Amino acid sequence: xxxxxxxxxxxxxxxxxxxxxxxxxPGYQRGKHKYVAVLGTVMSxxxxxxxxxxxxxxxxxxxxxIAPIKMEGYLNIDSGTLNPYRHGxxxxxxDGLETDMDLGTYERLLDQDLTRDNYTTSGQxxxxxxxxxxxxxxxxxxxxxxxxxxxxxxxxxRELAMKQNADVVFIEVGGTxxxxxxxxxxxxxxxxxxxxxxxxxxxxxxxxxxxxxxLGEQKxxxxxxxxxxxxxxxxxxxxxxxxxxxxxxxxxxxxxxxFSNVPMRRVFSMHDxxxxxxxxxxMRRAGLDREILTMLNLHSRVDQSHEDDARAQWQGYVKxxxxxxxxxxxxxxTGKYASLRDAYASIDKALEHCAAHLGAQINTDWIDTTKLExxxxxxxxxxxxxxxxxxxxGHRGTESKIATVRYCRERGTPxxxxxxxxxxxxxxxxRHVCGLEHAASTEFDKxxxxxxxxxxxxxxxxxGLGGNMRLGGQDVALEPGxxxxxxxxxxxxxxxxxxxxxxxDPSYIDTLTAHGLIFSGRHPKQPIMxxxxxxxxxxxxxxxxxxxxxxxxxxxxxxxxxxxxVSAAIRHAQPGLAADVPAMRWLHHAKDAVxx
Ligand code: GLN
Numbered sequence: 001x002x003x004x005x006x007x008x009x010x011x012x013x014x015x016x017x018x019x020x021x022x023x024x025x026p027g028y029q030r031g032k033h034k035y036v037a038v039l040g041t042v043m044s045x046x047x048x049x050x051x052x053x054x055x056x057x058x059x060x061x062x063x064x065x066i067a068p069i070k071m072e073g074y075l076n077i078d079s080g081t082l083n084p085y086r087h088g089x090x091x092x093x094x095d096g097l098e099t100d101m102d103l104g105t106y107e108r109l110l111d112q113d114l115t116r117d118n119y120t121t122s123g124q125x126x127x128x129x130x131x132x133x134x135x136x137x138x139x140x141x142x143x144x145x146x147x148x149x150x151x152x153x154x155x156x157x158r159e160l161a162m163k164q165n166a167d168v169v170f171i172e173v174g175g176t177x178x179x180x181x182x183x184x185x186x187x188x189x190x191x192x193x194x195x196x197x198x199x200x201x202x203x204x205x206x207x208x209x210x211x212x213x214x215l216g217e218q219k220x221x222x223x224x225x226x227x228x229x230x231x232x233x234x235x236x237x238x239x240x241x242x243x244x245x246x247x248x249x250x251x252x253x254x255x256x257x258x259f260s261n262v263p264m265r266r267v268f269s270m271h272d273x274x275x276x277x278x279x280x281x282x283m284r285r286a287g288l289d290r291e292i293l294t295m296l297n298l299h300s301r302v303d304q305s306h307e308d309d310a311r312a313q314w315q316g317y318v319k320x321x322x323x324x325x326x327x328x329x330x331x332x333x334t335g336k337y338a339s340l341r342d343a344y345a346s347i348d349k350a351l352e353h354c355a356a357h358l359g360a361q362i363n364t365d366w367i368d369t370t371k372l373e374x375x376x377x378x379x380x381x382x383x384x385x386x387x388x389x390x391x392x393x394g395h396r397g398t399e400s401k402i403a404t405v406r407y408c409r410e411r412g413t414p415x416x417x418x419x420x421x422x423x424x425x426x427x428x429x430x431r432h433v434c435g436l437e438h439a440a441s442t443e444f445d446k447x448x449x450x451x452x453x454x455x456x457x458x459x460x461x462x463x464g465l466g467g468n469m470r471l472g473g474q475d476v477a478l479e480p481g482x483x484x485x486x487x488x489x490x491x492x493x494x495x496x497x498x499x500x501x502x503x504x505d506p507s508y509i510d511t512l513t514a515h516g517l518i519f520s521g522r523h524p525k526q527p528i529m530x531x532x533x534x535x536x537x538x539x540x541x542x543x544x545x546x547x548x549x550x551x552x553x554x555x556x557x558x559x560x561x562x563x564x565x566v567s568a569a570i571r572h573a574q575p576g577l578a579a580d581v582p583a584m585r586w587l588h589h590a591k592d593a594v595x596x
Pocket of ligand 1 (some may be wrong): 147358390391392393394419420421443499501502503
């Protein structure tokens, strides 16, 4: 009886006649790379990404190399053209890929930069298959969902494992089992498990137990049906995470275990918790990490001392997070998508990171500038300890944003302008300090005679939506001695992530700086302005960045620009604060305050 391995190897030589379409890249070592597939049942939006990244974090803490991948069912090639109102924010990776906000969850929890290899959509998979077909890559065969499309998925997973030298690839399939869009991913994973053999692929299913208020008890039928659907697809789950508002009762867990052949020790109650940051520890206490190690035969790759250190650090963070806050601040965020929190998920997270480190309770409030006349702005923003004008596109609400910046600049309210918020600050300063009354951005006013913000010169030539943005990680040279350099711990070169088309028109730089605006962060070689600030002698905290600092804020490495803002907000709320509280230490010593 030939083993799967030999069948596959043979298939590699005669792809033409075997049913085993070979998708094993050259040099691939079977057994070296393991896979955890996380699939959703019942409904989407249950926190699959949070579960998956928490489990991945537990393994990473043990010094295992992790490569997560989000496999989206939709046909879009990337997330760049998705409406944040429908789909949450667009998260930009260092290599410039515009992805789903879930990739942000992985980056934050794993404290790891991801690449375009860690994300795919059905559109990308089909595009690759069709390209290959046009280039004669299928040797005259009819191209089919199985084996060719599923084969493409397996090839991609194995290549990811090799490229990122992963001990474990974490595969999160978007949507739920039973959707049309993701069916071929699920079939590909079933095949992958068959081909890789025992102890190579662990299937984890997320499900949902309903607690109808009228009944006052937990009902597991939908969960059972969802899991049954998974088993109908030929996949036996190894572990089940049960989402529920309250801790899942023993009886509900037993029913789920019984109907899905999963031992009770691998059925985990993932009920709502005060903070998602406590989930990794809860999973560890339930023994899920050890279960995965056993299922995938990975115990020998664990580095215990690495795990002890990582855990101590994480627990330190969780402890700060749970501690009773010593300050309370109110931060206003202007935004068109104010009614949907997910549209600004990373900003929310960046503030959350700072809150823990600085012992602050941050109450955020959204200011919908599209519904506000500029003259009504002072009343709307006067109660805040700090204001953020975040990124955005289009002209709606911009005049009220400019009025918001003016209020902050003139009244000494701590201000952080991000991307569009940076540009708004330049326009406001140009109009009201430099006397350039018509100052505008050509994004909103094509014919202005004072285009202080205009389209990037090198981008003017490139046409087409999505194709002409300056995207991804870029170096930012910081001016020694500036507030920005100080916040970044006196570094002179930092790397940050961008997503914009417009920038400060270089011909206005001299006028703006002559009137007191400082461009403290610039592109190292080109005249692209990337950070602006006002001297601390003039304003307690006024800073703007053409990049998005929220995208690289991590629980243990919060973004310096946000740390500065929250510290300044605390000082705004409690002017007489002693010098030794973290917020004051942060403002005066910057970098060492986080670790202290
Ligand atoms: N709309 C502005 C630009 O394209 C700002 C973009 C943003 O805030 N991300 O430059």
